[in-house]
Amino acid sequence: MQAAARPALRAFLIDISGTLHVGSTPTAGSVEAFRRLQNSGVPFRLCSNTSKEATCDVSARLRGMGFELESRENADLSEGPREVWTSIGAVGRVMEDAGICRPYFLLSDSARSELQLDTTLLDRKDDQTPFDAVVVGLCPARLDYTHLNTAFRILAREHPTPSPRQPVLIAAHTSRFLEAPTGGLALGPGPFVAALEHAVPGVKARVVGKPSRAFFEAVIGDVDAYGCISGKGVHVAAPAGARVAIIGDDVEADLGAGACELRLWRILVCTGKFRPGDETRTSPPPDEVVDSFATFIDSFLSDTVTLES
Template sequence: MSRPAIRALLVDLSGTLHVGSNAVPGAANALKRIHQTGIPVRFCSNTSKESTASLRAKLIKMGFEVNDGELWTSLGVLKDVVKMKNLRKPLFLLSESAMEEFPEFTDVSTSSLHTDHDSVVIGLSPSHFNYDTLTKAFRVLSSNQDSPTSHGPSLITTHKAKYIRTPDGELSLGPGPFVAALEYAIGGGLRAEVIGKPSKDFFERVIASIPSQSPKLKYDEIAIIGDDIESDLGGAAVELGVWRVLVKTGKYRNGDEEREGQTPPNEVQDSFASFVDDLVKTA
């Protein structure tokens, strides 16, 4: 299948543009070239280990141009979800930096009693993934006291990635296995609400932020570029029919494009820079 005319880009961050505090070779310059073409860019990140402000500062320090309105994170959507659900006493399993997004909940999040919480909110926070904290989360979810719904306390996660590529160059566990452990322990069909990629709500929010174009932008004219066939390019990315580009950086492993149970990507590239090279040449 030949690539359609691409009129907008959704770009993953960790593993696609950078790994830890290091930019992927050629990525910063490739982004500058995209900005020069005038093609709208939206950075779509499931990063939940640091606040949106900290993430933007980190990207700029690495040499990436990040304009207002371009950076969309699962933490940003999480703020809206917590407010919309009227959650008053969440148990946050979030890093100290990520909690900067929720200053109004500082006292609640440090309570030692599981009965003081009405929900569990999970991001990538390795310091929380221990027996005592996960047991507390289990007890919150097992309780019906002060439940926001008739089904018991909510379990919400920024994403369910099984693993990530960490700055040491190795693969490390993501939040997904810990979320799955809680789902398994509670049983009864409990499934966490995933508010980041690859949920449909997340993608639609991001796409809706792209300025109106003439003719109207179609889903298959939008390319999403990422290093994770499941978390970046699965779910709603397949459902909506956007052009899905898998890059061989970050957490990519040989054969990911043919992984059983996943829809193959529309395109495989060595890196974000190589994709931009092809895109600019054919534009």
């Protein structure tokens, strides 16, 4: 595939799992490349579809692998920029906007803890408050028949305490498969979301993570408002019309619909869940295909130095 000429880029949205690391191991050269990007002063945000854990846990794992992050994820995020954006964070914002009072969670305890709800109360079988939403993420322990059947009954309004209004189905994301920590592909939450949509006529999931346009717009808005977070260098301002780029290993979940609608420069890395043929599997195809995150950052910073010389 002939690579298109790279335009001026003003900021980066960077996928985490599969791009910066696979399991507990950073991808080749990613820690050093990440540090060089920080020092360049180019604005960026880390964007993860992980729904297995809270955003603060994602940040802690990255720090444990050597990525130097600010500690903002442990602070009050009502004001100021966020360095790490996750689909669980997006779930919380959507629930607040929609006035969700009692969701039924197919989420891990870590993910639920970020939503600051009393999970003990939410799980009580004797509570007569009807469920007004079903929230699905990646939680193998809850994606079984018993939990999915309860979710189905809530959405179909067949639950013993039915909601007076149609409950909402919220999906952290709908990835069909993920890169397992031990290697190889594993089933993602997408097929389970699709099963609930199929089972309840008229119910369509609200997808809040990548590649939804709303997710990307929120992150880009944060970049536009605050610029760099941990950049230590001085970077020449990008020219008018410079584009935002998205870097990821999943041609659909990272580089899909919302990224295309917003005309993000789409960079596919050949690590993580990437498999040969992914580069031609979607239309339009990625704008660039590179060996790794480190390979791209080396190329981008080299071009930047050349332009500034």
